[in-house]
Amino acid sequence: MSKGVTKQSVDYSKWYTDVVLKAELADYGPVKGTMIIRPYGYTIWEKIKEAADNMFKETGHVNAYFPMFIPESFMKKEAEHVEGFAPECAVVTHGGGKKLEESLYIRPTSETIIWSAYKKWINSYRDLPILINQWANVVRWEMRTRLFLRTTEFLWQEGHTAHATAEEAEIETKKMVEVYRQLAEDYMAMPVWVGVKTDAEKFAGAVHTYCIEAMMGDKKALQAGTSHNLGQNFAKAFDVTFLSKDNKQEYVYATSWGVSTRLVGGLIMCHGDDKGLVLPPKVAPYHVVIIPIWRKEEDRVAIMEKVDLLTKEFKEKGIRYFVDDNPQQSPGWKFNQWEMKGVPLRMEIGPKDVEKGHTVIVRRDIKSKEFIPFKESSDYIKNLLPIIQDGLFQKALKFREENxxxxxxxxxxxxxxxxxxxxxxxxxxxxxxxxxxxxxxxxxxxxxxxxxxxxxxxxxxxxxxxxxxxxxxxxx
Amino acid sequence: MSKGVTKQSVDYSKWYTDVVLKAELADYGPVKGTMIIRPYGYTIWEKIKEAADNMFKETGHVNAYFPMFIPESFMKKEAEHVEGFAPECAVVTHGGGKKLEESLYIRPTSETIIWSAYKKWINSYRDLPILINQWANVVRWEMRTRLFLRTTEFLWQEGHTAHATAEEAEIETKKMVEVYRQLAEDYMAMPVWVGVKTDAEKFAGAVHTYCIEAMMGDKKALQAGTSHNLGQNFAKAFDVTFLSKDNKQEYVYATSWGVSTRLVGGLIMCHGDDKGLVLPPKVAPYHVVIIPIWRKEEDRVAIMEKVDLLTKEFKEKGIRYFVDDNPQQSPGWKFNQWEMKGVPLRMEIGPKDVEKGHTVIVRRDIKSKEFIPFKESSDYIKNLLPIIQDGLFQKALKFREENxxxxxxxxxxxxxxxxxxxxxxxxxxxxxxxxxxxxxxxxxxxxxxxxxxxxxxxxxxxxxxxxxxxxxxxxx
Incomplete structure (x- = not known):
């Protein structure tokens, strides 16, 4: 487990898989194409999710949950949509011990099921806009698995909004791709191009699709989020009309937008290096790992006293930490392990450090090593985190511009x-x-x-x- | 929509469905047995989820995500488990346009898929304990739908832990049923009996099952959460052994525990009355709804100035609020609507209130009406919320004891x-x-x-x- 990862220059794809498996971000599920998101990887997803969810709520959206089973007939209502998605669906044919009369598709995306509900809920312009998001699992059959990037089942959010006018829908579509830009750049430190897809690349059923596109460490692009203006396509397919202020029956305008666990793959490939993962502080499960180093029991006691004082301050200051005091592994093994896991900072405390009244703080991003007085350590870290965050963004931006x-x-x-x-x-x-x-x-x-x-x-x-x-x- | 709900005494079951639909908590999905959780209902679930998730993390658990597809062969490995669950599963037979070689069961619960992963991750006592939880959707085929209580697909959390000793597993099982007791009593204000299930009622594959049981408004019981000591059953079925400290290969001990969106149903039936929902403040989407009342535009301006001042204070004090200033509905209609939705407090502000320098505050639980000076209003509400929370618990406890x-x-x-x-x-x-x-x-x-x-x-x-x-x- 501790043997390190393949070098990027040797085999980037293998480097990626090594990082995912060895940093314990994810593992393969027993069914081909499926993925287990392990706790460390899931915590990164939770941080991304939390940032996104807050931004959705600040922009007036609410969460809901729609069923994952879509009747076969629904899938077929929007022509481009069925053509785009039906071939990659998983299909339930049996339930409760019996063959079903109508097969059920597991959602590859939820436009159809959601618009069938909106038909019930929307009567007049007073019912608009509807600004709903859901966090859910979706299924799109994949033969070539790439953990986080391409899996049969993945986690995502999908926003589905309904509007009275084309203008409002367009404003919403643009607003949400801007939210995604902020999520990528301000939280994940991942610079992106924001723009519109060509017709060939747009979503099946959309009028147009906006996207954010990031450059990965191998200089390839990753589509990291999309926001679709669906026009009246789904409203027409599901016959969703509303009584306008002018007392006319009109079709509703729609948008949908989503980001997925694919973002975790983007994070890995945007910042990772030959030692493994490099995490921006804002989405890191831990900001700092504390590694106490001792041989004698009396040293351990003195060190752990200091550690207790420090972690108390960390808690107060919102610094996320992990104390790795496992006696069964050597400090060197731990250094490698936590570098692999991309924790922004490592703090070492040994008997000599206690004597001298300082801690040793090592940055994951630029490998610097500083000796910081105990009393200043928590403030030092608190101030350093945004610097690391910004540094990672600038580095990735420079890399993109150079390439x-x-x-x-x-x-x-x-x-x-x-x-x-x-x-x-x-x-x-x-x-x-x-x-x-x-x-x-x-x-x-x-x-x-x-x-x-x-x-x-x-x-x-x-x-x-x-x-x-x-x-x-x-x-x- | 505003016509009110069936009286509990007339038809409790219809009362329940009326409340769920008219308070816009949930709606029926297009596939029989499925449910759409609407934003208001989902927000209640988010509050419950947040409280539970915090308690899980405080007790040392981490979140992860496992695939929902379970190979048919896995389901059959634990004899009691397959007998208990297989008949109610949904089965995927086709994926990516082809018939699958092995059918996939959609998880009715995840013991089998998780223990197949634990087999890979557990080698020695150093790998234990594993304390993982996941938030997920599960499917159990249901013919008689009851929104939140009995649906084919529902949302839940399932904790799955692995331990080196029977004692540890038992401590964990008990710890988590205690967490559920706190969740029910301290957050949902729903008193519960905590105890052990008889063999006839325990989980399929468990050594024993602990549970929390609450009394609903119709005096029937609702099983609101369960915590299972699985002994070595799943470890044996999936051949998961570890090298103990004494250098012996031993089977791992397991627990699993879960609560679901069923809790929302429990909440409705524990506190609801003939006017609709009654929400304990801790899980209410809004603590207070503010209803400004005006006829003349100049009054509206003066009132909304006051409302702006108040909501600013609410934000600072963590009071969740909604301002219902929709000019298209009458105050009376709004009163009924928000009573239906169970918001703990209603604040009315009309021209006379502005003149007199007070607000009118009406409690949903005991229907009291108080005139509170503007400057004291936010503190008054802040202090009242725990009183309402406790009052609802005491009322429910009294009801249970009387019955x-x-x-x-x-x-x-x-x-x-x-x-x-x-x-x-x-x-x-x-x-x-x-x-x-x-x-x-x-x-x-x-x-x-x-x-x-x-x-x-x-x-x-x-x-x-x-x-x-x-x-x-x-x-x-």
């Missing part, structure tokens, strides 16, 4: 792609062009960023005049 | 049962005796309480000497 290539023609595009990274281009191509590029290079348009350089140029692929910058990359 | 009958023979038992309530008896009967009593009277042993009167007596049914008191009742 973003601006090209003007398809040859340079292919050359740049071989180096890896994001490719920034003027783009005026069609869905068919995208398809051709993907076939030849495996790269796709990750998004048309909201943030555009002014001006116009020439499409790198079609040679047509273009007024939009697009980000291409190979992706997870 | 608990002590009887000494089977005739009196049947007479008492006709009046409804709990029946307290000396008991030395067998499983077969229980079965006969249940057939004749529909009453079952709810538990053998931990809290026993000293002394011995004669079993009310068998006439044998008995040293145990049992609680019988009809139950949900």
């Amino acid at each position: 973003t290539h601006v090209v003007e023609n398809y040859d340079d595009f292919k050359t740049a792609l071989n180096k890896g990274g994001f490719i920034k281009v003027f783009w005026a191509g069609s869905g068919k062009d995208e398809e051709k590029i993907q076939k030849e290079t495996k790269a796709t348009v990750r998004c048309i960023p909201f943030e555009q350089n002014d001006g116009t140029g020439t499409c790198f692929y079609t040679g047509k005049p273009a007024d939009k910058i697009a980000i291409f990359a190979k992706s997870y | 608990t009958h002590v009887v000494e023979n089977y005739d009196d038992f049947k007479t008492a049962l006709n009046k409804g309530g709990f029946i307290k008896v000396f008991w030395a009967g067998s499983g077969k005796d229980e079965e006969k009593i249940q057939k004749e009277t529909k009453a079952t042993v709810r538990c053998i309480p931990f809290e026993q009167n000293d002394g011995t007596g004669t079993c009310f049914y068998t006439g044998k000497p008995a040293d145990k008191i049992a609680i019988f009742a009809k139950s949900y």
